[in-house]
Amino acid sequence: MGFRYTMIGAALCIFIFYLGLLLSLFYFVGGKGFWDAIVNPYTLFSIRLSLIAATLATFFAILIGLPSAYALSRFDFPGKRIMDTFLEIPIIMSPMALGASFLVFFNTPLGELIQHKGIFFVFEIPGIVLAQFATIAGLATRLMKASLDEISPRYEAVARSLGSSPWQAFYRVTLPLSFKGLLASVILSWAKAMGEFGATVTVAGAMPGKTETMPVAIFTAVSSANIEKAIVLILLLVAFGLFTLYTIRFTGKRFRYD
Amino acid sequence: MIKIEGLTLLFDSFKITDLNIQIEEGGFHFLLGPTGSGKTLVLESIMGLRRPKKGKISIADREVQNLPPDQREISYVPQDLALFPHLRVKENILFGITARNLDLNLYEKYIDALIEVMRIGHLLERFPANLSGGEKKRVALLRALAPKPKLLLLDEPLSGLDPSIKTEIQHLLKVLHSSFRPTTLCVTHDFEEAYFLGDEITIFIDGKVEQVGEKDEVFLRPKSKKVAQFLGAKNLYRAKITRKEESSQQVILEVNGLQFFVPTSFYNDEMAVGKEVDLFIRSEEVMIIREGKPVKDSLKQNIFRGEILDIIDRGRYHTVYFQALEGKILFEISIPNYAFRNLNLSVGKRVRAALREESLWVMS
Numbered sequence: 001m002g003f004r005y006t007m008i009g010a011a012l013c014i015f016i017f018y019l020g021l022l023l024s025l026f027y028f029v030g031g032k033g034f035w036d037a038i039v040n041p042y043t044l045f046s047i048r049l050s051l052i053a054a055t056l057a058t059f060f061a062i063l064i065g066l067p068s069a070y071a072l073s074r075f076d077f078p079g080k081r082i083m084d085t086f087l088e089i090p091i092i093m094s095p096m097a098l099g100a101s102f103l104v105f106f107n108t109p110l111g112e113l114i115q116h117k118g119i120f121f122v123f124e125i126p127g128i129v130l131a132q133f134a135t136i137a138g139l140a141t142r143l144m145k146a147s148l149d150e151i152s153p154r155y156e157a158v159a160r161s162l163g164s165s166p167w168q169a170f171y172r173v174t175l176p177l178s179f180k181g182l183l184a185s186v187i188l189s190w191a192k193a194m195g196e197f198g199a200t201v202t203v204a205g206a207m208p209g210k211t212e213t214m215p216v217a218i219f220t221a222v223s224s225a226n227i228e229k230a231i232v233l234i235l236l237l238v239a240f241g242l243f244t245l246y247t248i249r250f251t252g253k254r255f256r257y258d
Numbered sequence: 259m260i261k262i263e264g265l266t267l268l269f270d271s272f273k274i275t276d277l278n279i280q281i282e283e284g285g286f287h288f289l290l291g292p293t294g295s296g297k298t299l300v301l302e303s304i305m306g307l308r309r310p311k312k313g314k315i316s317i318a319d320r321e322v323q324n325l326p327p328d329q330r331e332i333s334y335v336p337q338d339l340a341l342f343p344h345l346r347v348k349e350n351i352l353f354g355i356t357a358r359n360l361d362l363n364l365y366e367k368y369i370d371a372l373i374e375v376m377r378i379g380h381l382l383e384r385f386p387a388n389l390s391g392g393e394k395k396r397v398a399l400l401r402a403l404a405p406k407p408k409l410l411l412l413d414e415p416l417s418g419l420d421p422s423i424k425t426e427i428q429h430l431l432k433v434l435h436s437s438f439r440p441t442t443l444c445v446t447h448d449f450e451e452a453y454f455l456g457d458e459i460t461i462f463i464d465g466k467v468e469q470v471g472e473k474d475e476v477f478l479r480p481k482s483k484k485v486a487q488f489l490g491a492k493n494l495y496r497a498k499i500t501r502k503e504e505s506s507q508q509v510i511l512e513v514n515g516l517q518f519f520v521p522t523s524f525y526n527d528e529m530a531v532g533k534e535v536d537l538f539i540r541s542e543e544v545m546i547i548r549e550g551k552p553v554k555d556s557l558k559q560n561i562f563r564g565e566i567l568d569i570i571d572r573g574r575y576h577t578v579y580f581q582a583l584e585g586k587i588l589f590e591i592s593i594p595n596y597a598f599r600n601l602n603l604s605v606g607k608r609v610r611a612a613l614r615e616e617s618l619w620v621m622s
Contacts, residue, residue: 154340157307160327161334162354163405172357176344 022238025231037228042208046217047236053125053213054193057132061140061189066182069144070170074153087138087145098134099202102127123205128213131199140189147181148174184248191244195237259283260409260441265313267303272296274465277313281409281458284439288452288473291462292488297445298337300462301411304443305334317408328357330409333402337414339394341386347397348382354405369404375434376400392423396430403440412444416451431455449489453477461485479524479619483536486621492590493539497620499531511537511620514585519559520618529620536621543617544591546578546601547610560613564589566605578603580611 028034037043071077072084090098105111106122114121121127151174159169175182197215204211206220214233221230265277274296281287291297303310306327315323322330333354342350351373355365373379376396386394395415402410415431416424432455435442446452452459452473459476461469468488469481480486486494497511497518509529511518518537522529529535547553553561564582576598578591589611593601603609 152338152340154336154338155342157302157305157327158334158336158340159342159353159357160307161305161330161332161411162401163328163358165326165328168357172353173342177342 025234028227028231029235033228034232037226037232040229042212043217043229043232045209046212046214046233049125049128049212050194050214053128053132054190054196056129057136057193058140058186058190060129060133061137061193062144062186065137065141065144069141069148070174072141073145073148087142090135090138095131095135095196095198095200096202099131099199102130102134102199102203122203123207123211125204125211127204128200128211131203132193132196135196135199136189136193139192140185143185143188144178144182147178147185150181151177180251183251187244187248187251191241194240259316259318260443261314261316262304263314263316265300265303265315266311267296267299267308268311269299269308272299272465274300277462277467279443279460279470281441281443283318283441286435286442286444286455286457288456288459289443289445289462290449290452290459291445291447293447295447295462296465297447297462298413301334301413301443301445304409305332305411306330331405331407332409332411333405333407334411335398335402335413335415337417339398341389341394341398341401343386345385346382347378347384347386347389350386350397350401351382351404353401354407358405360405365404365406368406369400372400372403372434372438375437376430390423391419392427395419395427399431399434403434403438408441410440410442412442414446414448415444416446416448428454449477461488463488478540480538480621482621483538486536486538486619491538492541493544495537495539495587497535497537499529499533499535502529502531508615511535513537513587516562516582516585516587518613518618519615520620521615524616525620529622533622538619538621539589539613539617540619541577541590541592543613544580544589545612546580546591546593546603547612548601549609553610553612556614557612560615560618562587562611563608564611566603566607566609569603569605580609582611 068083072080093101103122106115119126121130155173155177156166156169159173160166164172195215196213197219200211200213201216201219206212206216208217208220212220214237218230218233218237221227221233260279260281260283262277262279265274267274267277277300279287279289289297289300299308302308304315306322306325310323313323314321317331322332342353345353351369352362354360355362355369373382376399378393378396378400381389381393381397386397389397399412399415416427419427428451434440435455444452444455456473458471459469459473460467461476461480463484468485469476476485477489480489480491483494495513497513499509500512500517501510502508502522503510507522508519509522509531511520520529545557547557547561562582562584564580566578567581567588568579570577575595576593578593578598580589580591581587582589591611601609
């Protein structure tokens with residue numbers, strides 16, 4: 001077999017593997033039980049909770065991640081390398097370990113102080129946002145840094161020489177030029193937050209109607225052999241995922257300047 | 259008046275010490291140096307993108323070395339131009355006006371005049387991606403000039419262009435400068451470009467200023483062998499002053515026994531007998547005398563008999579390698595095509611070569 005066909009064959013195998021997996025879900029789709037699973041208040045709650053928590057976690061990740069990404073992309077400062085390496089912590093640490101670390105932290109004097117004087121995280125909705133934030137902040141920063149790295153600092157230099165302050169140069173030049181990459185980073189981070197399970201279940205638990213996000217609900221549905229509910233939630237997660245990927249492709253075409 | 263005094267830069271492997279440049283208002287000054295000599299670092303430091311170790315930068319008596327780039331009133335055209343790809347040509351041009359919150363009405367006529375000189379009126383609604391290399395250069399220059407900067411910095415403005423476009427942009431730059439007189443500092447490694455456009459030139463090699471002066475002075479009278487070599491000098495010889503003739507105010511130099519008569523009036527340095535010096539003869543200043551043609555008096559002293567060793571056709575001119583019989587000194591001679599045809603030269607032919615005394619330049 002030729003080189004070309006071997007490579008395409010490998011790509012086709014992956015495609016068939018995932019497509020087969022998705023199609024197999026439809027074997028159980030249909031009937032009254034399926035519809036009941038969709039309109040079940042707990043299912044609707046978990047969808048709503050997932051959307052809100054993922055959006056909040058993404059908002060906070062971008063709020064801190066964008067300036068961090070800019071700093072790591074543009075400036076040299078002591079400790080830059082180690083900071084850069086720490087962005088990979090959520091990748092090298094399993095989500096469960098990340099969640100367990102939070103539980104340990106909230107049992108330290110500082111953690112207890114935060115919980116008693118500020119916001120309660122453990123087994124509460126803020127805990128979900130925190131767990132998702134911890135999982136995606138490093139990734140969001142890494143992706144945004146990659147987008148900013150692609151934009152030559154020369155543009156900002158010229159903008160500065162033409163009278164722009166550093167802030168003006170950032171929002172008039174760097175931000176629009178890197179918009180495509182930044183938006184893709186936001187969407188991918190949001191999608192990752194939507195699908196987050198390990199850290200969320202460890203910090204916030206799996207209480208239906210209180211802290212049960214979609215992935216947690218899938219886990220509990222499978223555990224209790226509620227296949228219809230599990231499939232509904234899986235298909236919805238896949239739909240959200242495909243929608244975000246389509247959005248990335250669309251924005252990619254919209255913001256091309258070359 | 260722009261004054262750069264004692265500028266010292268230390269960046270990684272680069273060390274630039276005590277750089278001094280002075281540019282008159284409306285002047286076109288060139289910082290000329292080989293690639294990798296740190297010229298761009300100098301520009302970036304003047305602009306405020308890099309912090310120099312020490313030094314003073316004054317623009318119209320205002321010290322700017324501690325100001326951020328946006329408050330220096332210096333425009334910068336980098337080598338890659340950095341036109342903002344998300345903005346149309348018109349928006350690129352007006353970027354500096356809007357960034358500084360300037361009243362557009364006060365600049366309208368001036369910008370219209372710039373657009374006319376640069377001939378880009380038909381490009382205003384385009385995005386940079388839809389411009390040719392030459393058009394991009396014109397837009398970048400215009401964008402830099404639009405807010406009327408006190409100093410314009412150009413980094414290799416003619417690099418990466420086809421020869422025909424390069425000539426066009428070179429002429430446009432000349433017209434632009436003579437029409438609007440922006441005080442300009444340009445860095446380049448191309449001495450033809452510097453000679454065509456510049457008023458004054460600073461030769462900058464290995465992080466040091468080797469020579470500063472008006473362009474003719476620098477090109478015709480390099481201060482050192484290093485400068486002469488950088489300027490592409492071919493005929494460089496180590497010579498010894500053997501005699502002085504007070505009556506004719508000349509010194510006689512010898513290279514391998516071949517004598518050159520040089521007037522002392524050109525030199526401030528002492529031309530002591532016995533001293534060793536570098537002798538520089540520009541390849542286009544050596545003349546081959548046509549057979550049977552009488553020799554002018556001004557050429558009679560520096561005339562040599564010799565043989566043609568090689569001839570290279572370089573398209574617009576020919577390079578002739580001529581070896582003097584006495585001393586076996588090799589001269590590289592550039593001859594324009596029209597003159598070459600009249601001379602009827604061939605390899606192995608014996609001819610005479612002559613030099614005007616002002617074509618000889620001695621560096622001690």
